[in-house]
Amino acid sequence: MPVTIREVAKAADVSITTVSRALNGYSDVSEETRRRIMRVAEELNYRPNAVARSLVTNRTRTIGFLVSELSKGRTGHYYLFPILYGMQDRLAELGYDLILVSTTTTRQREITYLDFCTERRVEGVVAMGLRLDDPYLHEIVESPLPSVVIDVPLLSDRCGYVMTDNVYGAKLAVRHLLGRGHKKIGFVNGHSQAAVSMDRRRGYEEAMVSAGFRADQLPVFESDFTLEGGKQASEILLEKHPELTAIFYASDLMAIGGLRFLHERGRNAPKDLAVVGFDDVELSEVVTPALSTIRQKRYEIGVTAAEMLVEMMDADGFPQGRMLAPELIVRASS
């Protein structure tokens, strides 16, 4: 059993109250006593029991991290890791820890998201990977628990969001292709239940319309964000629109699927088709040809989510929606 505050007090010959004050940096302790207590605590290797402290302060400094249904073989984790790291790093600095909120709550009794957080006295939640038709989405957004969702622009009383400015990102991609002289630019979108899909489509359409194309005649195909999906989408889209000289994909994985499709047909990017993706996952830099893409600042998204949440919790800040600027990365594929 670990050392308790009582043992430290006894060894330092003071009351536990004084130990508590000394160790928590209160000013009303004489320097001499403080030093003695610190020394004793050190010698005994004392570690305050966070559980006991939480019970009295009513603060657990615990943040829930929820990734929806990711266990089901989704490929989304190629995208989310840097976000997680950004969150974790910043939260550690701010003195918070992350606990994973299981979505496959197969515990003895079924337990909801909010029940879990209530029992554990989780102070706030960051959620990602949520589809618009995800049953959790509503629960999280409407819950009184402070929360931040990634990539879903829903604001409520206690829920903010962080995401990339996808409309702008898509425009960057299209303008880049237009600038390269392309006129026939297709778009392979992600599934319709992702909020980002709508924005990326809008960005694509607006940029194309600005360039003089008719919105209702744009070559668009809806896929599912995966590599395989991107491959199939490319085939279908190019069959229907053989005149295309460029395709913008709403994810790197789909774009890589496109590259693969081309390769299988003995064709190549950027010669036969210019290819631009979205996300800038690690893979994009190393595929052949290296993939041009719209970089999302994923680590920063994580950091921002962390700070926003803590501000809601600690400083009574109200929920905000924050858009981070993406960045065009030109590589070999376009």
Place this chain on the structure above:
Amino acid sequence: MPVTIREVAKAADVSITTVSRALNGYSDVSEETRRRIMRVAEELNYRPNAVARSLVTNRTRTIGFLVSELSKGRTGHYYLFPILYGMQDRLAELGYDLILVSTTTTRQREITYLDFCTERRVEGVVAMGLRLDDPYLHEIVESPLPSVVIDVPLLSDRCGYVMTDNVYGAKLAVRHLLGRGHKKIGFVNGHSQAAVSMDRRRGYEEAMVSAGFRADQLPVFESDFTLEGGKQASEILLEKHPELTAIFYASDLMAIGGLRFLHERGRNAPKDLAVVGFDDVELSEVVTPALSTIRQKRYEIGVTAAEMLVEMMDADGFPQGRMLAPELIVRASS
């Protein structure tokens, strides 16, 4: 503020003890009382405070999850996600939750792994991504806290491990290639500070020696597990040993790098070079040509780690080393 047990007791007109007993499923409560209490608890939407419970039971049902230095742009997360899911799923069933143990402990004051776990009263730890020269490794293995490490065969008083039988896996790969008629089989290994590298090399060597080759003349090159590393390794190894007709890579990512190298040179697997990887990450199925590989049962590794740890914690089981059998997956690249 959430509802407390006291309020439930008052509303149900019993003592808090009885409420506790009823809700925790003790038998010494009359059916009628129990039902009444359950109903009241339900109505009030009562959720027991896990913090308070932990303080008295001295159990937090919290497991630490440590991934070493993964934030530093490592590509290891392609591998580890399914392990995490396996753990999380099984631990949820067993009534435990995962808390992330930050390795970049930039908190106000520096705090070690063990300090963190002590303060949070973490009951056990699963660690992965540990290099043999990782400073955490020693600390974890020697710590009195029950722990399980993934992919490092170090056993101690309180630390067990789970990993794939890498020697066997490598042998499967080599035998497969031998069976296809290959005689000149090279090996691209991961970095030397990974325990799995040693085993995979041993498996390769033993299989080759069994087939009549001399151990000291085998074409081996040490790389770093990454795609880019695998690409470079392929170039170097093939330059030095142009006679090779097959290469076995110690990771899928490196093998994919190999495929890419071939492609850039206008050559192809399996015609010009048979390629086999290790891990069976999601990507391997969708690259072209689809990658033959040694499948690690990653979800099962996670499940096993969870069960082993819980057995150490709950049932006073002693630490074990567990090897899971890998599986040869033959696809197009060989």
Place this chain on the structure above:
DNA sequence: CTGTTAGCGCTTTCAA
């Protein structure tokens, strides 16, 4: 079968 009592380890009034 139920209630009383005594803590778990800590923080926080309130007095001294």
Place this chain on the structure above:
DNA sequence: TTGAAAGCGCTAACAG
């Protein structure tokens, strides 16, 4: 500048 005492919400003897 220090200590005594109360109590956070719960479980667990021990009586009755």
